[in-house]
Amino acid sequence: MTTQSAMAAPYTHSMFNVSRTMIAVMTCLFPATAHGLYHFGWPAVMLFAVTVLSAILCEALCLILSGRPVLRFSMDGSATLTGWLVAMTLPPWAPWWIGALGAVIAIVLGKHVFGGLGQNLFNPAMVARAVLLVALPVQMTTWVAPMAPADGPGFIEALAITFGGLPTPDAISGATVLSDVQSQLDAGRSLSEIGLSFATAEAQFFGAVPGSLGETSAFLLLLGGLALALLRIIRIILPVAVLGSLAALAGIAHLVNPEEFVPPVFHLATGSAMFCAFFIATDYVTAPMTALGKAIYGCGIGSLIFIIRTWGAFPEGVAFAVLLMNACVPLIDTYTRPRIFGRTRKGAPLPLEDR
Amino acid sequence: MSFSLAHLMNPTGLFALNGGIHPQGRKFLTADAAIEAMPLPSLIRLPLRQHIGAQAEPLVKRGDEVLKGQMIARARGSVSAHVHAPTSGRVIAVGYFAAPHPSGLPVPTVTIRPDGKDRWGPRLPRIHIEDASADEIATRAAEAGIVGMGGAGFPAAVKLHLGRKYDLDTLIINGAECEPYLTCDDRLMREHAEEVVDGAAIMAKALGVQRIIFGIESNKPEAIAAISRFRHALGYTISIKVLPTQYPMGSGNHLVKIITGRETPARALSAELGIVVHNTATAHAMHLAARYGEPSLSRVVTVSGRGVKTPRNLRVLVGTPVTEIIDHCGGLTGTEEQLLLGGPMMGFPIRSLRIPAIKSTSGILALTKAELRKSQAMPCIRCGSCVQACPSGLTPFEMNARIQADNLEGAVEIGLMDCIACGCCTFMCPSNIPLVQGFSYAKGRLAEKQSQEHQREETKRLAAARTAREEAIAAAKREAMAKRKAQMAEKKRREAEAKAAEGAAPGAAPEGAVK
Numbered sequence: 001m002t003t004q005s006a007m008a009a010p011y012t013h014s015m016f017n018v019s020r021t022m023i024a025v026m027t028c029l030f031p032a033t034a035h036g037l038y039h040f041g042w043p044a045v046m047l048f049a050v051t052v053l054s055a056i057l058c059e060a061l062c063l064i065l066s067g068r069p070v071l072r073f074s075m076d077g078s079a080t081l082t083g084w085l086v087a088m089t090l091p092p093w094a095p096w097w098i099g100a101l102g103a104v105i106a107i108v109l110g111k112h113v114f115g116g117l118g119q120n121l122f123n124p125a126m127v128a129r130a131v132l133l134v135a136l137p138v139q140m141t142t143w144v145a146p147m148a149p150a151d152g153p154g155f156i157e158a159l160a161i162t163f164g165g166l167p168t169p170d171a172i173s174g175a176t177v178l179s180d181v182q183s184q185l186d187a188g189r190s191l192s193e194i195g196l197s198f199a200t201a202e203a204q205f206f207g208a209v210p211g212s213l214g215e216t217s218a219f220l221l222l223l224g225g226l227a228l229a230l231l232r233i234i235r236i237i238l239p240v241a242v243l244g245s246l247a248a249l250a251g252i253a254h255l256v257n258p259e260e261f262v263p264p265v266f267h268l269a270t271g272s273a274m275f276c277a278f279f280i281a282t283d284y285v286t287a288p289m290t291a292l293g294k295a296i297y298g299c300g301i302g303s304l305i306f307i308i309r310t311w312g313a314f315p316e317g318v319a320f321a322v323l324l325m326n327a328c329v330p331l332i333d334t335y336t337r338p339r340i341f342g343r344t345r346k347g348a349p350l351p352l353e354d355r
Numbered sequence: 356m357s358f359s360l361a362h363l364m365n366p367t368g369l370f371a372l373n374g375g376i377h378p379q380g381r382k383f384l385t386a387d388a389a390i391e392a393m394p395l396p397s398l399i400r401l402p403l404r405q406h407i408g409a410q411a412e413p414l415v416k417r418g419d420e421v422l423k424g425q426m427i428a429r430a431r432g433s434v435s436a437h438v439h440a441p442t443s444g445r446v447i448a449v450g451y452f453a454a455p456h457p458s459g460l461p462v463p464t465v466t467i468r469p470d471g472k473d474r475w476g477p478r479l480p481r482i483h484i485e486d487a488s489a490d491e492i493a494t495r496a497a498e499a500g501i502v503g504m505g506g507a508g509f510p511a512a513v514k515l516h517l518g519r520k521y522d523l524d525t526l527i528i529n530g531a532e533c534e535p536y537l538t539c540d541d542r543l544m545r546e547h548a549e550e551v552v553d554g555a556a557i558m559a560k561a562l563g564v565q566r567i568i569f570g571i572e573s574n575k576p577e578a579i580a581a582i583s584r585f586r587h588a589l590g591y592t593i594s595i596k597v598l599p600t601q602y603p604m605g606s607g608n609h610l611v612k613i614i615t616g617r618e619t620p621a622r623a624l625s626a627e628l629g630i631v632v633h634n635t636a637t638a639h640a641m642h643l644a645a646r647y648g649e650p651s652l653s654r655v656v657t658v659s660g661r662g663v664k665t666p667r668n669l670r671v672l673v674g675t676p677v678t679e680i681i682d683h684c685g686g687l688t689g690t691e692e693q694l695l696l697g698g699p700m701m702g703f704p705i706r707s708l709r710i711p712a713i714k715s716t717s718g719i720l721a722l723t724k725a726e727l728r729k730s731q732a733m734p735c736i737r738c739g740s741c742v743q744a745c746p747s748g749l750t751p752f753e754m755n756a757r758i759q760a761d762n763l764e765g766a767v768e769i770g771l772m773d774c775i776a777c778g779c780c781t782f783m784c785p786s787n788i789p790l791v792q793g794f795s796y797a798k799g800r801l802a803e804k805q806s807q808e809h810q811r812e813e814t815k816r817l818a819a820a821r822t823a824r825e826e827a828i829a830a831a832k833r834e835a836m837a838k839r840k841a842q843m844a845e846k847k848r849r850e851a852e853a854k855a856a857e858g859a860a861p862g863a864a865p866e867g868a869v870k
Contacts, residue, residue, distance in 0.1 A: 007789075008704075008791070009699070009700060009702055009792075010700045010782050011695060011699040011702070011722060011726075011727055012379070012726065013781075013787070014378070014782055016783070017786070018736060018786055073734075076733065116734060117736060118734040118735045118736045284739065289742045289750060289752075337750055338748040340747060340773050341608070341609070341618065341746065341748050341773060342608065342618055342620050342622075342747075343748075343770075343773065349620040349623065352623065352627055352628070
């Protein structure tokens with residue numbers, strides 16, 4: 001006789017679980033991350049390690065404080081992924097405490113204050129990014145140009161950069177294309193004078209530009225993102241909505257005034273747009289549940305990215321766009337519930353048709 | 356048939372169900388095992404409630420000799436079913452015994468010790484189907500004690516009488532068999548196609564419909580081929596709809612939607628659309644009852660799972676203990692973790708191996724650890740898998756959150772009562788949250804609340820009626836009293852008047868009286 005078990009039907013399962021989802025996301029994130037780590041050298045590796053480890057540590061501490069099973073809950077990979085996502089958005093040569101602080105903000109303020117996994121209203125990685133960007137604008141906008149590993153700092157030098165507070169040498173620091181274009185536009189120059197070319201767009205797309213640790217290669221992010229969609233971990237509607245609305249708005253604006261508005265391809269290829277569309281906006285916890293809801297949410301993010309980039313004070317608006325739309329998710333969810341079988345959208349039983 | 360663009364683009368209806376899941380079928384374990392009749396068991400236990408509705412009333416007592424096919428319990432009320440002895444033998448007990456039911460609670464059960472002779476009693480009288488009336492056939496289903504053999508066990512006769520009330524046009528035979536592991540309907544259609552089709556035609560006659568459609572999932576090509584060999588019966592031409600292999604294709608209203616394109620309104624019956632759904636095995640039982648006068652005595656059961664030594668399809672007598680069925684299949688391997696009655700999606704655990712298989716038992720499964728869902732739940736990450744999987748368009752995680760917060764009314768608001776308990780949400784949930792279990796709990800709580808409310812209301816009503824009655828009595832008493840008082844007063848007045856009259860003419864009357 002078998003043991004009596006309290007388990008009820010169904011007795012079979014799709015074998016899909018949270019940790020597998022997290023591992024799949026990390027796998028898809030890996031090419032872009034590797035690209036960043038390779039191009040930005042040892043300091044980036046150290047920053048990445050510090051951020052991820054801090055996130056895991058923070059998670060464990062929070063779980064202990066909230067009296068939950070530490071081992072089981074921290075093994076699901078969600079904290080690792082959050083730390084990873086935070087690290088992706090940081091300037092690659094930022095000092096270690098930026099990474100650690102980002103991880104603490106993401107895990108504690110972004111997640112556990114709301115009640116832990118699944119309870120947070122805002123995307124933890126974007127909370128961290130927004131807070132850091134507002135509080136530490138200098139450290140958060142000190143970029144370095146990508147370089148071949150041979151030209152980069154050695155291990156010891158990297159230790160000095162990440163942990164010793166050695167300032168980034170001027171020679172290799174650079175501005176991101178977004179901030180560069182914005183400051184020049186602010187200075188009154190037109191786009192044709194700035195001289196954006198297809199070559200810049202290509203460099204953007206493949207990641208041969210200064211930028212955040214993991215966001216420079218739009219191509220690899222796109223590749224990883226498509227893999228996620230093929231694995232059915234994310235629904236393709238959401239990234240399509242984000243990128244589509246961003247491209248559409250940018251396209252219209254560019255057609256209206258090509259001297260003032262950058263062409264859509266730059267919007268798609270630069271900065272965090274691709275990263276956000278596939279890896280941030282698609283975060284389960286903070287996105288709406290239905291396809292329609294996801295489409296609305298995605299369009300909101302895309303539009304806000306365009307608005308903030310074009311008229312806002314910050315050159316990059318992804319974090320703010322995502323956070324603003326996060327706040328709308330409960331509302332979107334309420335109005336985009338699926339139609340119940342046998343009922344109208346309003347919830348009344350379907351009328352009996354005349355036969 | 357309604358026309359829609361989706362039909363045009365998807366002739367096979369690959370995405371016909373909104374939601375739904377594709378669990379591993381694991382039907383290969385028994386799909387090629389021909390139905391085998393199981394030898395007489397040493398004991399037969401017949402629960403008197405093998406169906407939805409009121410339990411049957413026993414007609415036998417301890418020590419009685421019964422014959423095969425003899426009615427041993429009579430249906431009570433309009434929704435109920437007779438129970439017949441599946442073999443000859445002696446009644447050794449009429450009492451309570453653990454039921455094959457999720458609760459495992461005891462129900463009145465008649466226990467028979469077979470004598471091994473399998474002697475038939477008188478069969479049900481012959482009816483000539485070709486000239487039989489609709490009512491005659493439906494009544495025959497009732498006499499034979501046929502209940503829905505797909506799992507729910509709804510008395511078939513009640514559903515066959517629907518033609519009296521509704522204007523019906525279509526009978527759908529449910530051969531979807533979407534539950535993993537189960538192959539009993541598949542084998543029945545392959546091996547007894549002609550009989551199943553005949554049974555369906557007999558049912559169609561009882562319902563007075565013109566169309567018979569078999570809905571069979573695409574993973575049963577042999578069954579489809581077998582049924583299409585016998586497309587004509589009793590003047591009907593049967594059509595076959597090949598359904599995409601998807602769970603829960605066999606859910607009545609979803610099946611109707613996929614086959615006819617018509618969606619049954621919430622809280623309504625598909626009969627209101629003119630459509631009735633019956634199971635394959637029920638059609639076969641109908642055939643036996645109408646053509647041979649055989650009551651519902653046996654059924655095909657799939658015994659499967661990695662925990663069974665030789666999985667197979669058996670025709671077992673109703674009332675055969677599970678333990679004997681498993682022994683006949685070589686016993687358990689010892690690695691089994693969970694024994695189930697029914698399929699793995701909607702079945703329930705077997706708490707004691709001594710419980711019998713009944714008319715609605717489609718499968719007996721012994722699942723090993725690798726085949727089972729893990730039981731440890733993690734927090735919900737709002738991934739929306741459950742929303743995507745729900746064939747009823749619900750938001751399970753949201754309903755679950757409200758139920759956890761004890762907000763049952765809130766859960767009802769977003770559709771708790773439209774949940775068909777198919778388990779798709781729980782199957783998909785990456786956090787292993789027992790969603791559907793929570794919904795069943797909430798439905799139970801609500802039913803309890805409702806019955807309490809009903810009770811309270813009834814008490815109030817009775818109390819009010821009593822007060823009113825007492826008041827009426829008191830009022831009547833008062834009235835009677837007042838009337839009497841008035842009469843007395845009248846009498847007194849008259850006496851007084853008489854006296855006065857007497858006083859006015861003294862001497863006259865008495866004198867006269869004396870005279």
